[in-house]
Amino acid sequence: MNERRASSDAGFDMPKSFEPERVEKRWRDAWLEQEVHVADASSSATPYSMVIPPPNVTGELHMGHALDQTLQDIVARWKRMAGYDVLWLPGTDHAGIATQNVVEKALAKEGTDRETTGREAFEARVWKWKAEYGDRILEQMRRLGLSCDWSRFRFTLDEGMSCAVRRAFVELFNEGAIYRGEYIVNWCPRCGTAISDLEVKHREVNGKLWRLRYPIAAQNPADGRPIDAAGPVRWLEVDTTRPETMLGDTALAVHPDDERYRDIVGTTAVLPVIGRELPVIADSFVDPKFGTGVVKVTPAHDPNDYEAGRRNELPSVRVIGRDGRMTEAAGPYAGMDRDEARARLLERLAADGVLLGEREHIHAVGHCDRCDAVVEPQVSTQWFVRIKPLADRALAAVDEGRIRFHPESQVKVYREWMTNIRDWCISRQLWWGHQIPAWYCDACGELTVAEEAPQSCGCGSAELRQDPDVLDTWFSSGLFPFSTLGWPDETDDLKRYYPGQLLVTGYDILFFWVARMIMLGLRFRDEVPFTDVFLHGLVRDEQGRKMSKSLGNGVNPLELVDRYGTDATRFTLASMCTPGSDMVLSSERMTGYRAFANKLWNATRFALMNLTGGDGQEGLQASADAADPRPLLLPDRWVLSRTAAMVGEVERHLERFRFDEACAALYSFAWHEFCDWYLEMSKVVLVGDDAEAQRATRGCLLASLEVLLRALHPIMPFLTEELWSRLPGDRGLLALAPWAAADDGWPDPEAEEAVALLQDLATEIRRLRADLGVDPRTKTPVKLVVEEEARRLQVESVAPLLASLVRAEPLEVLAVLDDTSGMASGVSGDTQVYLSLAGAIDLDQERARAERALARVGSERAELEARLANPGFVSNAPEAVVEKARARLVELFSEHEQLHERLRSLER
Helix, strand or coil: CCCCCCCCCCCCCCCCCCCHHHCHHHHHHHHHHCCCCCCCCCCCCCEEEEECCCCECCCCCCHHHHHHHHHHHHHHHHHHHCCCEEEEECEEECCHHHHHHHHHHHHHHCCCCHHHHCHHHHHHHHHHHHHHHCCHHHHHHHHCCCCCCHHHCEECCCHHHHHHHHHHHHHHHHCCCEEEEEEEEEEECCCCEEECHHHEEEEEEEEEEEEEEEEECCECCCCCCECCCCCCCCEEEEEECCHHHHHHCCEEEECCCCHHHCCCCCCEEECCCCCCEEEEEECCCCCCCCCCCCEEECCCCCHHHHHHHHHCCCCCCCCECCCCEECHHHHHHCCCEHHHHHHHHHHHHHHCCCEEEEEEEEEEEEEECCCCCECEEEEEEEEEECCHHHHHHHHHHHHCCCCEEECCCHHHHHHHHHHCCCCEECEECCCCCCECCEEEECCCCCEEECCCCCCCCCCCCCCEEECCCEECHHHHHHCHHHHCCCCCCCCHHHHHHCCEEEEEEEHHHHHHHHHHHHHHHHHHHCCCCEEEEEEECCEECCCCCECCCCCCCCCCHHHHHHHHCHHHHHHHHHHHCCCCCCEECCHHHHHHHHHHHHHHHHHHHHHHHHHCCCCCHHHHHHHHHHHCCCCCCHHHHHHHHHHHHHHHHHHHHHHCCCHHHHHHHHHHHHHHHHHHHHHHHHHHHHCCCCHHHHHHHHHHHHHHHHHHHHHHCCCCHHHHHHHHHHCCCCCCCHHHCCCCCCCCCCCCHHHHHHHHHHHHHHHHHHHHHHHHCCCCCCCEEEEEECCCHHHHHHHHHHHHHHHHHHCEEEEEEECCCCCCCCEEEEEECCEEEEEECCCCCCHHHHHHHHHHHHHHHHHHHHHHHHHHCCHHHHHHCCHHHHHHHHHHHHHHHHHHHHHHHHHHHHCC
């Protein structure tokens, strides 16, 4: 791509405002064409690698992606400019459940399903869908300006990735870390598969607590003695939130130390409706303070009950099937949906006198993270990873400091979860994914686990069936940091870029993905996969709610890009990213940073109009001077000093992953110091007659602007690349330029102190002019009174420049002033500021205006004081209304005092 060249009208040929849509595609194409973001494994530069959290192939870009990827891109661009060989490796995840659901819905519209289609044809159909639609999110990611190494893109079902998954499974199986067994799992009836604990979202719902009663059998099953045979029937009362599961009860349980039921333990109760006899057992898992202290035990449908059933050798009766309907074991309710069965059962229990009552009850109910269906615990034969040994090693890596979490508070969360971790269910009853590399022999029942399909069993039979299940998507994602680099082969990329340096992701997948990458990285590479983990918060809507499809409050980041531009969107996201906190998306901030981009645009436009002359030579000279700026005047010394301070501050914040503070430092310097102060001070020189001073100022102006654009580039790449291309000289792409650097001679504390004094004085003089309504074009006499001589000399040193900035004519610096009549006064530190009113304003008119305002404020203040003195208002009005009234009263007191002061000034 041909770079722009500066010309005599370089500033004038720029539009008057920044138009992102005109530049973004051009620079995206330029970066791709020149392969500026491709890592070089043969480079002598220090490697710096990151893997992107692979978005689902079914997905569309959402605000979480935009935040996550923007932060990674900031680091990638910064490190690349700092001289590192950066590999930021992109990829997408096959997303087993989500992708299969998409294609199954398409089949349903065609009047068929996957079983009718058959597995091979169904998988072909999903691959076809992936080829047509699966890369949409990649184009959306590119629109954010992401500087990934697209030449190394990976998809988790690529052949190389599949080879890595099979190798990992076989090795873990051979060492006994993977096993197949029956256990209670989380089952999603809608997705039709087991899901892990992490894929279950527990959400509080407004439910009910029903109280049921179970009759005690007439005799003790242990010795046959009658129990109150001649008396009334005895009952045990039980509270439950899921009455339909009672049909699968195989015991009632009480706490061993509960005196109320000591004589009942060992007896038998009768299950209503079904009539099954239930032993009454004692087990410490029962909470004697909950309900009546008696609980029903349903081993097939509750994890705690399942463990109690194993301890007490209870049978397991499954009454809810995998489709969410009641099984034959549910008796008269067989075939019903679980919700319908609940309603019909409650009617029957009420009619039989078994239902004693119900009450409202808020409790946590597990929902599938993918489809939001209520999860059904099921006893099922699944594949598991024996996770504790892996977890112990991963926990030690963090405790020993080999992996650092940012913010550090996440270490406690990680430690608690890894300490109490349960075995990982890795099998899924799906067809889209990595099929489990295990084969069953129908002839002898032998199981063969291998990386490649065996031709025959050890018994000689060729009749082998591969396990139909696929692996949990997170199993392949857990290998991502090294499988993407070619493992199990020892490739050059694997040797150079593993382990990586940084992982950036949301705290919500700390256990889904981060912990599993650490465990599997240590197991298969004997090294941690990364040394730093930055866990950012969630992006919430303007009301502070989590964005979700159910609330309909999701925001498409590309709509923000279209409205505000990519740079403003990125800057907003980075500026909101405070460690340990979620962030509230704000249209006001978006608008503000869109204005910030425009401010930078116009500042550069101003600079270009003052850097180039009729033949363009001044611009080229300024470019040469910028390489070694020689400041002659105070503003130039000051801006170089502040530029150096800004660069150091930004670097410190980025090193700590304080993206919010880096943005704040850049914004403050660019808007307030460079644009508001320096450009204004430089105008005084650039419109003057001192050619030598002008040349020095042009060099310093360009030097500071160049460093600012370099420092801003990682966050605002399109804007800065466009502005960089317009600067004089042949400079190439900013994306390939070195990181911002300041010369050791730039810091100048004396210049900073002097300009700070000038800024304070200018601010106070401008305040006085604004308060008095002085026309901005009017020149007014100003007198500055400073008693202390050394300080007075400092003020005198900045007085000429100050006079130009505040339109003071004349400006005098005095030790004492006897006559202050006709002057408005103010104070700036130890300096008295006097502004002459003569000829500046119409005193009579301004006095009348101030008196009217004073009367209005006094009237409103009296009304509010009376209202707040009224007990009826304070007691009965909404609290927010009362607080608003009190806050307004404080404002009115301040306004009243300011108006009084103004009147005193006008009366002099």
